[in-house]
Amino acid sequence: xxxxxxxFPQLALDHRLRAHHDDPARAELALAISEMxxxxxxxxxxxxxxxxxxxxxxxxxxxxxxxxxxxxxxPLDEARQQQALExxxxxxxxxxxxxxxxxxxGLLMEIGASADLFGGLASLHAQxxxxxxxxxxxxxxxxxxxxxxxxxxxRAGAARVITAPDRxxxxxxxxxxxxxxxxxxxxxxxxxxxxxxxxxCLRLPRDEGGRRLGTALFTALDRALGKxxxxxxxxxxxxxxxxxxxxxxxxxxxxRLLFAARxxxxxxxxxxxxxxxxxxxxxxxxxxxGEGHTDLPLQLAGTTRDADHLLLMxxxxxxxxxxxxxxxxxxxxxxxxxxxxxxxxxxxxGPEEAQEDxxxxxxxxxxxxxxxxVQGIHAVAEHRPEYAWQVAPAPAHDRPPGLQRPLxxxxxxxxxxxxxxxxxxxxxxxxxxxxxxIEAGWxxxxxxxxxxxxxxxxxQQQFWVFRAHDQPGAWYLHGLFA
Amino acid sequence: xxxxxxxxxxxxxxxxxxxxxxxHRPAQSIPTGLAPLDEQLPGGGWPLGWLSELLLPCYGIGxxxxxxxxxxxxxxxxxxxxxxxxxxxPYAPALWQQGVRLSHVLLIHTHKSQQQLWAMEQALRAGVxxxxxxxxxxxxxxxxxxxxxxxEAGQSAAILFRPTEAARHASPAGLRIELTPAVxxxxxxxxxxxxxxxxxxxxxxxxxxxxxxVA
Numbered sequence: 001x002x003x004x005x006x007x008f009p010q011l012a013l014d015h016r017l018r019a020h021h022d023d024p025a026r027a028e029l030a031l032a033i034s035e036m037x038x039x040x041x042x043x044x045x046x047x048x049x050x051x052x053x054x055x056x057x058x059x060x061x062x063x064x065x066x067x068x069x070x071x072x073x074x075p076l077d078e079a080r081q082q083q084a085l086e087x088x089x090x091x092x093x094x095x096x097x098x099x100x101x102x103x104x105x106g107l108l109m110e111i112g113a114s115a116d117l118f119g120g121l122a123s124l125h126a127q128x129x130x131x132x133x134x135x136x137x138x139x140x141x142x143x144x145x146x147x148x149x150x151x152x153x154x155r156a157g158a159a160r161v162i163t164a165p166d167r168x169x170x171x172x173x174x175x176x177x178x179x180x181x182x183x184x185x186x187x188x189x190x191x192x193x194x195x196x197x198x199x200x201c202l203r204l205p206r207d208e209g210g211r212r213l214g215t216a217l218f219t220a221l222d223r224a225l226g227k228x229x230x231x232x233x234x235x236x237x238x239x240x241x242x243x244x245x246x247x248x249x250x251x252x253x254x255x256r257l258l259f260a261a262r263x264x265x266x267x268x269x270x271x272x273x274x275x276x277x278x279x280x281x282x283x284x285x286x287x288x289x290g291e292g293h294t295d296l297p298l299q300l301a302g303t304t305r306d307a308d309h310l311l312l313m314x315x316x317x318x319x320x321x322x323x324x325x326x327x328x329x330x331x332x333x334x335x336x337x338x339x340x341x342x343x344x345x346x347x348x349x350g351p352e353e354a355q356e357d358x359x360x361x362x363x364x365x366x367x368x369x370x371x372x373x374v375q376g377i378h379a380v381a382e383h384r385p386e387y388a389w390q391v392a393p394a395p396a397h398d399r400p401p402g403l404q405r406p407l408x409x410x411x412x413x414x415x416x417x418x419x420x421x422x423x424x425x426x427x428x429x430x431x432x433x434x435x436x437x438i439e440a441g442w443x444x445x446x447x448x449x450x451x452x453x454x455x456x457x458x459x460q461q462q463f464w465v466f467r468a469h470d471q472p473g474a475w476y477l478h479g480l481f482a
Numbered sequence: 483x484x485x486x487x488x489x490x491x492x493x494x495x496x497x498x499x500x501x502x503x504x505x506h507r508p509a510q511s512i513p514t515g516l517a518p519l520d521e522q523l524p525g526g527g528w529p530l531g532w533l534s535e536l537l538l539p540c541y542g543i544g545x546x547x548x549x550x551x552x553x554x555x556x557x558x559x560x561x562x563x564x565x566x567x568x569x570x571x572p573y574a575p576a577l578w579q580q581g582v583r584l585s586h587v588l589l590i591h592t593h594k595s596q597q598q599l600w601a602m603e604q605a606l607r608a609g610v611x612x613x614x615x616x617x618x619x620x621x622x623x624x625x626x627x628x629x630x631x632x633x634e635a636g637q638s639a640a641i642l643f644r645p646t647e648a649a650r651h652a653s654p655a656g657l658r659i660e661l662t663p664a665v666x667x668x669x670x671x672x673x674x675x676x677x678x679x680x681x682x683x684x685x686x687x688x689x690x691x692x693x694x695x696v697a
Binding site: 360372377406 | 540541543545560571572573574575577585589600609611663664
């Protein structure tokens with residue numbers, strides 16, 4: 001077993017900074033996360049700009065504000081931190097399925113089993129670090145044969161790689177006792193006894209130490225050294241997705257909005273890929289500056305997790321959209337994620353791929369032109385011409401044929417001018433074929449009794465024309481033979 | 483300058499050159515079922531990957547009749563047929579009769595010509611459509627050029643229905659066919675064909691057989 005521990009020293013801050021990820025002014029931002037320590041509000045983490053002005057973690061917020069007047073403060077939100085961890089876990093799912101969350105600020109992943117697939121442990125380690133770095137999260141990664149040892153090493157800021165179990169004790173010996181995440185009471189007792197390093201604790205006599213400090217310390221040490229099992233519950237990706245992004249400043253153009261929404265889409269796709277899921281509909285909520293929000297629902301013709309396609313859909317939806325008010329925050333939510341059959345990319349696209357391309361085209365057209373503008377047709381076994389075709393929301397299956405019919409049909413019959421009892425349309429009409437009696441529909445109130453003819457005018461256009469029995473002398477145009 | 487040197491020059495065009503003929507031949511052609519016309523069409527049928535124009539004075543003179551065998555065959559090859567802004571409803575039972583698979587037909591209704599052209603371009607580029615038929619108005623040469631490129635990219639047939647007057651303006655279309663209605667059946671006349679010249683008019687049979695009846 002090889003455990004990689006990722007420790008995020010400023011998880012909340014980095015999560016908050018996501019919106020600035022591609023912003024060149026990001027480095028200039030003076031932002032800090034504050035937390036309550038007892039009744040005192042103190043700085044939890046801050047950006048480099050704030051740090052340069054003298055703000056340091058642990059300092060009271062009022063002192064920080066004095067040092068750096070333009071400092072923006074944000075309270076630490078545990079729920080959001082958890083969300084950030086889940087987000088990182090979904091992203092890491094592409095490397096290994098055995099991931100467990102280490103709240104509030106870490107991930108543990110067993111990478112020994114999948115190392116071979118990624119070109120060995122060192123290569124996989126590097127790929128994971130690069131992926132996390134690209135998401136904009138500062139982190140320390142340490143590799144060790146036990147999860148606790150990896151966690152402790154990373155918390156100590158030691159990006160070590162230890163693969164041999166017998167070298168564990170040496171590696172841990174020099175770490176400060178604080179990295180062990182023990183109860184504050186035990187830590188205070190250790191410090192009181194002058195034990196500052198893990199090595200000091202390892203030398204403690206067990207019986208004596210156990211009586212004074214409780215068993216928790218020794219259990220943890222045994223687990224870290226691999227002398228006691230330390231099973232971890234693997235994290236499972238959720239079947240729904242929701243993520244929010246606070247925009248650095250209120251956005252008024254849909255182009256800027258799309259740019260920000262792209263970050264959330266990437267998160268959605270990660271989440272989908274982690275759970276082998278696909279999405280069919282999602283909602284982008286625009287939270288306006290001040291109050292109120294606008295929901296933009298997107299419905300796709302098929303299930304997908306193609307990032308480019310989703311982005312294109314969002315773009316076609318957003319571009320023509322007029323923002324009613326500046327947007328301060330966006331939320332992307334997909335309530336139902338569905339299982340998507342795993343499909344490998346083939347060298348030569350087969351029929352399945354063509355089907356996917358077709359669905360993408362349909363989505364694209366519907367998004368831009370509206371659902372009503374894009375229709376399939378199918379024939380219905382029905383004598384009345386008005387009812388013998390129907391629009392279908394998406395192209396349906398083939399149906400049995402009717403009789404010889406024109407290729408163009410008018411959406412409703414148009415009355416024709418009648419001169420000397422003969423119908424006219426750009427000149428007098430001559431009969432080419434007919435009549436054909438169509439008499440149907442008495443059962444549903446749409447009763448018709450008509451004689452249909454094929455007629456042509458002096459311009460040689462051929463028409464499908466009928467005479468209604470209940471309106472003697474009246475002629476109607478119903479189709480064209482194209 | 484010797485003859486050989488002259489022939490090396492890039493600007494010299496040789497009518498009978500095989501490579502040139504190949505360039506002027508579409509990758510795939512679908513027979514229209516009208517043998518005299520097929521003989522005159524590049525590759526012996528309706529060219530895929532080209533922009534074609536059908537020039538006609540009015541609707542209802544057999545203009546779809548000409549294309550139906552092509553559409554039917556494309557739909558049987560699992561390729562889609564898209565109608566962009568048709569002037570009337572394509573009547574499903576009639577399409578079915580001619581062997582067009584209705585599940586492969588898509589209609590797009592939009593009044594803005596910019597959106598019509600956009601939809602045509604998207605459908606052509608997607609690579610899943612065998613033919614994209616458009617009844618859009620007054621496209622300028624730049625737009626036609628885009629359609630031509632999209633047709634090449636997706637290897638589909640771009641077919642534009644335009645009024646006969648459009649023949650007076652130049653067009654990048656590889657194929658321009660004019661339909662003229664006449665008492666004894668509509669005449670099909672090739673006005674332009676990339677890599678070809680000298681055409682004979684072909685008669686298209688009237689859609690329903692002509693007979694006389696009394697009203």
